[in-house]
Structure formats: structure tokens, C-alpha cells
Amino acid sequence: MAMYQSKDIEVYADKKWLEQEAVKEREQEKKSALVGFAKRLFRHKGAVIGGIIIILFIFIAVFAPWLTSYSYDKPDISAVLMAPCREHIFGTDEFGRDIFTRIVYGARISLKVAIIAVAFSLVIGTVLGAIAGYYGGVVDYIITSITDMAWSFPTTLLAIAFIAALGTGLQNVIIAIVLASWSGYCRVVRGQFLSIKQREFIEAARVLGMSDARIIFRHIFPNSLTPVIVMATLELPKAIVIEASLSFLGLGAQPPEPSWGAILDSGRGLLDQAPWISLFPGIMIMLVVLGFNLFGDALRDVLDPNS
Amino acid sequence: MSAKILEVKNLKKYFPLKTNLLGREKEFVKAVDGIDFHINYGEILGLVGESGCGKSTTGRTVLRLLEPTEGRIIFEGQDITHLKKNKLRSVYKHMQLVFQDPFASLNPRKKVGNAIDEVLYVHGMKDEAQRRETVRELFDMVGLRGEEDKYPHEFSGGQRQRVVIARALAVNPKLIICDEPVSALDVSIQAQIINLLVSLKNRLGLSYLFISHDLRVVKYMSDRVAVMYLGRIVEIAPADELFKNPAHPYSRALLSVVSVLGSGKNKKKIILEGEVPNPVNPPSGCRFRTRCKYATGQCSEIEPQFKCIGNGHFVSCHLY
Numbered sequence: 130m131a132m133y134q135s136k137d138i139e140v141y142a143d144k145k146w147l148e149q150e151a152v153k154e155r156e157q158e159k160k161s162a163l164v165g166f167a168k169r170l171f172r173h174k175g176a177v178i179g180g181i182i183i184i185l186f187i188f189i190a191v192f193a194p195w196l197t198s199y200s201y202d203k204p205d206i207s208a209v210l211m212a213p214c215r216e217h218i219f220g221t222d223e224f225g226r227d228i229f230t231r232i233v234y235g236a237r238i239s240l241k242v243a244i245i246a247v248a249f250s251l252v253i254g255t256v257l258g259a260i261a262g263y264y265g266g267v268v269d270y271i272i273t274s275i276t277d278m279a280w281s282f283p284t285t286l287l288a289i290a291f292i293a294a295l296g297t298g299l300q301n302v303i304i305a306i307v308l309a310s311w312s313g314y315c316r317v318v319r320g321q322f323l324s325i326k327q328r329e330f331i332e333a334a335r336v337l338g339m340s341d342a343r344i345i346f347r348h349i350f351p352n353s354l355t356p357v358i359v360m361a362t363l364e365l366p367k368a369i370v371i372e373a374s375l376s377f378l379g380l381g382a383q384p385p386e387p388s389w390g391a392i393l394d395s396g397r398g399l400l401d402q403a404p405w406i407s408l409f410p411g412i413m414i415m416l417v418v419l420g421f422n423l424f425g426d427a428l429r430d431v432l433d434p435n436s
Numbered sequence: 437m438s439a440k441i442l443e444v445k446n447l448k449k450y451f452p453l454k455t456n457l458l459g460r461e462k463e464f465v466k467a468v469d470g471i472d473f474h475i476n477y478g479e480i481l482g483l484v485g486e487s488g489c490g491k492s493t494t495g496r497t498v499l500r501l502l503e504p505t506e507g508r509i510i511f512e513g514q515d516i517t518h519l520k521k522n523k524l525r526s527v528y529k530h531m532q533l534v535f536q537d538p539f540a541s542l543n544p545r546k547k548v549g550n551a552i553d554e555v556l557y558v559h560g561m562k563d564e565a566q567r568r569e570t571v572r573e574l575f576d577m578v579g580l581r582g583e584e585d586k587y588p589h590e591f592s593g594g595q596r597q598r599v600v601i602a603r604a605l606a607v608n609p610k611l612i613i614c615d616e617p618v619s620a621l622d623v624s625i626q627a628q629i630i631n632l633l634v635s636l637k638n639r640l641g642l643s644y645l646f647i648s649h650d651l652r653v654v655k656y657m658s659d660r661v662a663v664m665y666l667g668r669i670v671e672i673a674p675a676d677e678l679f680k681n682p683a684h685p686y687s688r689a690l691l692s693v694v695s696v697l698g699s700g701k702n703k704k705k706i707i708l709e710g711e712v713p714n715p716v717n718p719p720s721g722c723r724f725r726t727r728c729k730y731a732t733g734q735c736s737e738i739e740p741q742f743k744c745i746g747n748g749h750f751v752s753c754h755l756y
Contacts, residue, residue, distance in 0.1 A: 328540055329535045329537060329540040329541035330541050330543045330544075332496075332533075332535075332541075333533065333535065333541050333542075333600075333603070334543075336499055336501065337528065337532075337558065337603070337606075337607065338524075338528040338555075338607070339555075339558050340558075343558070347554070348543055352543070352544065352545055
């Protein structure tokens with residue numbers, strides 16, 4: 130009898146303990162969705178590797194003047210076409226300019242172009258997509274037609290066409306990238322709006338007398354952000370590549386501006402004598418694009434509620 | 437006492453199915469095809485029928501969430517059928533909706549307290565302290581004291597439905613359209629929500645349009661019941677009367693199921709033959725004739741009109 134009792138007590142204690150654990154767990158869950166998000170992100174290998182590359186890239190771009198003692202545009206006849214060595218770790222080009230310095234400053238161009246271009250195309254695409262998805266009808270028809278036309282061209286080709294019309298230069302590169310890539314956001318946001326608009330809580334908001342603007346910005350938009358964020362992260366490397374491509378073709382950054390694409394192009398004729406001129410900017414473009422793509426994919430995995 | 441809070445006249449809602457080359461609609465799903473009913477102040481009108489008969493469409497069209505194809509909706513003596521969007525807001529102060537699925541009808545990214553706070557703000561309560569107090573009262577009223585700071589996913593289905601009810605009450609409505617408010621919930625929770633709705637009705641003097649396919653719930657809740665079949669109301673009667681003496685053959689079949697389940701009496705279940713006809717091409721004459729065992733030649737030719745067979749009991753059938 131006594132034995133049973135003690136066992137019962139044990140079971141009871143067990144139960145009590147389990148309950149307490151459950152309560153603790155729930156409280157921890159409540160603490161913050163953000164903490165959980167960060168945790169999952171840190172556990173994701175792609176996110177960590179991509180994140181490190183992105184942070185390094187941003188660090189280089191921001192602190193460029195402190196990372197090198199050379200100038201990115203002053204020629205130095207005493208150091209023409211030097212192979213990588215202790216003084217010039219990435220070598221020098223045909224004007225004796227330090228490739229490492231040019232790449233470090235080039236990071237600024239890449240980052241600036243990518244961020245500005247993505248920000249503008251994000252805003253334009255989101256606003257148009259939201260209008261098309263929410264109002265539907267003729268407005269949707271017009272916006273969708275334009276979007277589909279823009280979407281059907283390869284982005285780089287479209288950007289080249291715009292540059293041809295606008296003229297060369299970094300500012301026009303940004304405009305060209307925006308004009309060539311807003312349609313992607315528009316499609317994604319329109320799709321999100323179409324599906325979320327149908328949900329009952331939007332109907333509820335309408336019955337509760339809320340204005341269209343409030344429903345769009347306070348109710349639909351916050352619920353459609355996830356894919357837009359992921360998309361923006363994946364569009365950044367695309368913008369970097371387009372900028373590099375245009376500069377490679379001589380349509381973007383003009384000499385002596387040290388865009389990675391331009392540096393790559395400047396070494397093209399000297400590949401057999403000085404391969405390092407083209408090699409290092411190429412590696413940098415690859416690394417940064419890889420970093421953003423890894424991070425963007427990781428973000429998609431982590432933000433997807435089904436994973 | 438018998439003043440009408442809501443009157444619906446010849447309401448039709450057609451959904452276009454196909455459009456021809458010129459963009460004109462050729463075929464329609466006749467979801468609601470000419471229905472008339474009214475709700476008195478302080479009354480619960482039950483609306484029953486099988487899935488797809490147009491119950492929910494009726495509810496949404498009355499609220500102008502769907503634009504009516506034809507007919508008139510008169511709320512508190514005001515014709516709201518063609519009211520402009522910005523004027524509808526004042527109507528929504530008095531007429532609210534409780535949804536079927538409490539998982540879908542709350543914004544997942546908003547704390548429930550904030551969701552209701554927003555409603556109060558939109559309807560002109562600008563003082564924050566006053567709003568907080570009102571939110572607290574509303575949560576108290578639906579039995580969720582002190583749960584304002586949670587997200588919808590932290591609640592169970594029944595609790596969420598309470599939040600949805602609190603949100604509907606925030607604007608101080610006179611009429612609430614309940615669209616299958618309990619059918620997504622466990623049976624044990626259903627009773628709680630139903631009792632909450634009834635007690636709120638008594639306390640606040642509300643009227644309900646109670647849409648449901650659950651006949652037991654409707655029987656318990658409603659003062660009067662309307663039976664819908666294929667976009668039409670076939671019978672309206674006081675609840676007791678309808679459940680005692682269903683007149684329309686469809687109502688009889690529908691209600692025979694409840695009698696068997698509920699009272700323990702050994703009535704026979706009437707099993708309907710055949711399928712519900714396609715609402716794109718409903719049968720001519722009486723819509724129920726294809727499944728009705730009393731159908732005669734007259735039924736396929738002449739559409740039956742509503743007839744009063746006494747005691748506020750209306751039926752549209754050639755048998756009477």
C-alpha cells in the first residue's frame with residue numbers, strides 16, 4: 130500500500146514537473162518571435178556563411194580608405210603590371226594602380242548601386258503590385274500588361290537598352306536596373322495581395338469600416354512582406370552582376386572609376402601577361418553574389434512557416 | 437415590437453461564370469435568386485440549408501461585401517442597396533459580421549487587443565485611455581479577461597471566436613450576421629459560444645441573422661427560421677412551428693434528420709433522392725421538383741408563390 134502511494138506521488142511529481150516545463154516552454158516561445166528567428170538563422174549554415182561574406186563586403190565598402198594606403202586612380206609608372214607581391218597583394222594594372230585598392234573602392238560602387246537600385250525597384254514594384262492586386266479590374270489589367278511586357282525581356286538586355294537610350298554612367302546604370310527589375314516585385318506583391326485580399330480578416334476589416342489605405346498598409350502589406358524581403362535579398366546580387374556587366378561593356382562606370390566590371394574589362398587584353406587584373410575582381414563578384422544568394426535562400430527557408 | 441431592423445426584398449446575387457469575347461457575361465451561378473425576408477428588432481432569424489444553397493452569399497450580400505445583382509436591402513428604414521462605400525461605414529456601426537472560421541478572420545500579425553483598439557480608433561474614439569478601457573470591457577464581456585496582449589495563434593478556436601465576437605461588438609451594433617459561427621468549433625465549445633451569443637443578445641438587445649447548417653443549433657437559438665434551397669427561401673416560420681409542422685417537402689426531409697437525432701421519437705428519416713441541381717441552370721418552376729416525391733406537372737411550369745398557412749408560417753409550394 131505504502132509502495133503504491135509513493136509511486137503515485139512520484140507520478141504526480143512527474144506530472145507537475147512536466148506541466149511546469151510546458152509553462153516554461155510556452156513563456157519562452159512568447160518571449161519573442163524575433164529571438165526564435167535569429168536562432169533559426171544562426172543554425173542555418175548558408176545563412177552564416179552568406180552573412181559573413183555580406184558583412185565583410187559591407188565592411189570593406191564602408192572602411193575602404195582605411196584599408197589601403199594607395200590611391201585607386203593615380204597612375205604609378207614605377208609599378209606597372211606587377212604580379213601579386215607583398216606591397217601589392219593583388220598586383221597592379223597597366224597604369225601601376227593597386228588592384229586591391231581598386232577592388233576595395235569598387236565594393237563601394239557595387240554596394241551603392243545594388244542598394245539604391247533594389248530600394249527603388251522595390252518601392253515602385255510594391256506600390257504598383259499592391260494597387261493592381263487590391264483594386265483589380267481595369268487597373269489590374271493595365272498594370273499587369275505593362276509588368277508582363279517588362280518581365281518578358283531578359284533583365285540585362287533590357288538594362289542595356291535603357292543605357293543605350295539614357296547614356297552611360299553609374300546614375301543611368303541605377304535607373305536602368307530599376308526600370309529592368311521592378312516588374313518582379315510587382316508580380317510577387319500582386320500575387321500576395323490577391324491571395325490575402327480573399328482572407329476573412331480583410332473582409333472583417335472592411336465590415337469594421339476601415340479605409341482602403343488602412344487595409345492595404347496595416348493589414349495586407351505586413352502579411353505579404355516575407356516573400357518581398359526574400360526577393361529583395363536575392364535581387365541585390367543580380368543588381369551587382371548587372372552593374373558589373375554594364376561596366377564590363379563600358380556602359381556603366383567610366384574610367385577611372387573602379388567598378389569591378391570595369392577592372393575585369395581592363396584586364397581582358399592582358400590575360401596572358403597579367404591575369405590577376407581580371408582574376409581578383411571576378412572572384413570578388415562571384416563571392417559576393419554567392420554570399421547574398423546563400424543568405425537569401427536561407428532567409429526563405431527560415432521565414433517559410435512550413436519548414 | 438415588430439419593427440423591422442432589416443428587410444430584404446427580391447435579393448439576387450449572380451456570379452458570372454463565363455464571359456464571351458466581348459467581355460459580357462453569358463452564364464451565371466445563381467447563388468441567391470430572389471429572396472425576401474425581414475428581421476425584427478431583438479429577433480434571431482435562423483437561415484438553414486445545405487452547403488452551397490446560398491446562405492453565406494446572402495449574409496455577405498446583405499452586408500454589401502458582395503454587390504447585389506438585384507433587389508433591395510433596407511436596414512433600419514434606410515435603403516443601403518446602392519449606398520456609396522464611404523457611407524457604408526455608418527451602416528457598419530450598426531450591422532456586424534461574425535465569421536465561420538475564427539482562424540482566418542483575425543489578422544495573424546496583430547495582437548487581439550490592438551485589433552479591437554484599431555476598430556475603436558477608426559470609429560472615432562481618439563482618446564487612448566478610453567479605448568484601452570473599452571477593450572478591457574469587451575474582453576470581459578466575452579469571457580477573456582486580461583487576454584488582450586496575445587496574438588491570435590496563442591488562442592484556441594473557441595477563444596478566437598470570442599475575440600471575433602468582441603471585435604464585432606466594439607462598434608456597438610444592433611444586428612450581427614453570424615455566418616456559421618460555431619461550425620468550425622468542437623461540439624463542447626459550440627455550446628459555450630452559442631450561450632455567449634444568446635446572453636449577449638439578451639443583455640445588449642441585439643438581433644441576429646444566424647446562418648447555419650446545424651439544425652439543432654438553429655432550433656435552440658432562433659425565434660424564426662428560414663429554410664433555403666438552391667438560392668431560394670422555401671419556407672419561413674417561427675422556430676417551434678417549423679420544427680413541429682414543417683410544410684415544404686424539403687423542410688420535412690431536412691428536419692426529419694433532427695427529429696431522429698434529437699427527441700428519441702421513432703419518426704422515419706426521409707432520404708432525398710438525387711443531387712442538388714446545378715445553380716447555373718436551376719429547374720423551371722419549383723426548384724425542388726426534381727427531388728420532390730409530390731411533384732406534379734404544375735410544379736415544372738409555375739413557380740410557387742409564398743403562401744401564408746397561418747401563424748406567421750410561410751411556404752412556397754403548390755401543395756398548399
